[in-house]
Amino acid sequence: MENYKKLLEKFSSACDWASIREYKEVTDLVMARNAKPDQISTGESHGVMVEVLYGGQISYAGTCDLTNEGIQKAFDKALTFAIKTKQNNLCNFDDSIRPANQGDYQTKTQIPFEAVSLAQLQSNLVDITKALKVSDEIIEASAWAMLTKTNINYISTNGANWSQEFCIVSKDFSATASRDNENQTRSYGMNGRQLGLEDIDMTLLLKEAKRVGSQAVELLDAEECPTDQLDLIMAPDQLYLQVHESIGHPLELDRILGDERNYAGWSFIGPDDFGKRQYGSDLLNVTFDPTLTSEMASYVFDDNGVKASKEYLIKDGVLLRGIGGIESQTRSNIPGVSCARSCDWNRPPMDRMGNINIEPGDTSIEDMIKGVKKGIIMYTNRSWSIDDYRNKFQFGCEYAKLIEDGKITKTLKNPNYRGVTDSFWMNLDKVGDKSTYEIWGSPYCGKGEPNQSIRVGHAIPTCLFKNIEVFGGA
């Protein structure tokens, strides 16, 4: 950091403000298939992003050349761009959008990544694929784990100086069962958490692998999901993606401001909706929560250096806040959260989801099922699609159960449902209690031009929705 400090001292006379963000991320990917080891690989990305404020606009230049000359060159490029295109700035910022915060953050881990070799981790995954193969009808069983360690150091001309270290374990495993030209796949569900290797709890995972393998075979005998309007209970491993696509993305302030219109799209939510719009039934409470230990996108500072805190986006069904960092808040005058993030050293920060959670309610899963005359429980996402305003959606799941007169009666295959966000959340009828609450997260939320794939977290209880259009396979 001393070296960066000296460089910034040099830069400061030529521009209104500047910062250096050093980003290093190391990812080990370990795989196993069909009771045998598969590939192991490691990737390391390391570089710096120089931000330069000049004439009201921030220009960025990222470089993997970490020498003083390399960073100087990046600064010169960013500054030159800012000077020469000054008349075409969209925004007119000053350095108040980059507060001078100091401090650090580190993922709390019990077992550090270094404690186990990649070969040992792979042998655990091999065991999981063995457990998945519950019968000869399993034709494919695979497992993977990804260990990611990210270090960010940030320093600016106005005194910001902070560091964050994230340790993230992502994993999934799945089994495909086959009979008479029909194939059915069941998986654990891709999940990422901020944890150490304690997340690879083999006692638990082997038990889960047996369940996943058995359910894949069970699907070969299952009935097709019916086409109907029914009560739908969503398990957290499906509902988290519903929240992601139909609450997270449409509330992003940069989308509402139109930045994203050429790629991911706009939003059915407008600037005037905040503070008054009934987004869902009054059971709906959605938070941005960067403080939940072990959730994928917990942090202390976003990549604009703004301190992050838990905030309600939707309270008792009413829309209060957008998912927008300090730049979007300044542009729109809409309350937001500290969520400006970038996925690597070579991309600028923009509004990202972070951890977007549904706060648990007070209904147990037993009571939820008891209250359903005819309905379906769906588990584990397998297909997702939504329009560019985030309204008309369709989701497919791997596995479902039929509920008749308050009891689970049958297993169903190829379950799907569709709806429109605008009215969907009004159908929320029951919110599961703490015992149904699970922490999920995806390493791959795509957005932005240039494109960025980033980690998001979703902590979600099981929920019941009334009157949903459900349907089966082709």
Place this chain on the structure above:
Amino acid sequence: MENYFNQISQYILSKKQTEEEVTVTLSGEKTQFVRFNKSKVRQSTDVNQLNLSIAIQKDEKEYSFDFSITGILDNDQSKVDDIYETCRSRMLDMAKATFFVPFKNNGSSSVSNIGELIEITELTNILCDETAHVDLAGILTSGISYRGNINSLGQSHWFESASFCVDYSLYSAKEKAVKGSYGGSTFELGAFKAILDESIRNLKHMEKDNKVLTPGKYRCYLAPAAINEILDTFCWGGTSQGALKQGSSPLLPYENEGKRLSPHFTLNEDFSLGLTSQFNEDGEVFTKKLPIFKNGQLENLLVSSRTAKEYGYKSNAAGAEESLRSPVIETGDLCREDILKQLGTGLYISNLHYLNWSDQKQGRITGMTRFACFWVENGEIIAPIKDLRFDDTIYQFWGENLEQITDFAETELDNHTYSERTLGGTQCPGMLVKDFNFTL
């Protein structure tokens, strides 16, 4: 850059011990990205990035390590020293690879498509000036991409390409939008203005009130950009021999039961497009042109060396993903002037959005209409439509419901930029399809 890659590769190969074989790959770019909103600059990013990958094989074990380098030999040599040591020590207790494919010498090649790109600030100001009277959102990408591959058995490949692309959409006051793009190696103001003017004209067509259609089956013309979206989704697991054996492919009935798509449908992997390197990540060189479907008949799936080894096929030098890198759908005989007449009454769909397999094993894809899509009656455009969700199978819309294919095709550059600029692209014609299924 080619020289630098040779230098650092030779240094790496010089460290190799006799029982080791090594492949060195480089992926890099010098790119400028400028993001626009309301025809102004929202964000600009200059990127200088170089990634090197060292893959080592020893005792039938394999491990690869991918890392950023600075481009300065002294610094990178000491980085390589560290990484090589890490690889060696980690490989000690690793298991032998299950389907071990030893590195080979797959020959040598060097392709350079470097033109003179216009200076980025100049181009940015031109774009802002020329579009000041409209509401443009989008991205300008300009720069050079590099790909290199050298191994210890004498293989050596290099590919570099300089290009720019303006990918944009225009919005009207009523939130109507059209999509456009202009790219290549030389920016010509006249050509860009012509494309922009056409977008502006199309946006005027959109000014009428939306026609709201009830879900159901409609006769449709799918323009090349819409077909490109479907092809993109199809490539995700659709052309993979491994996926077929592992039970996730939609093409099982085409391999096992002799089913056929429409006789109009011919799909090739065709590197004569020249948009991406013909060698894959292992330096294996794909044939110039391979038919996947010929007149509806499944001819070939993509087979990587690993899948070949595992299931006893012959590899056709596909990449590890076994997905098409340069697909071309062959044209038919529907000429541009006849599109509306042949469509008669139905939907003219210029773009599709957010496609996904809704049931991959059953060949079913869902997605949304987006941008300029119109309701057509008796060969005349009546009004833009309120967006619709489709959910239909490739067996239907590329099978018995495919009526005609246009006699022209459009090349779409792959302009994804996750981690780095993607190379490659597709060439797609438009298609006239009956009973295309809309559900929402």
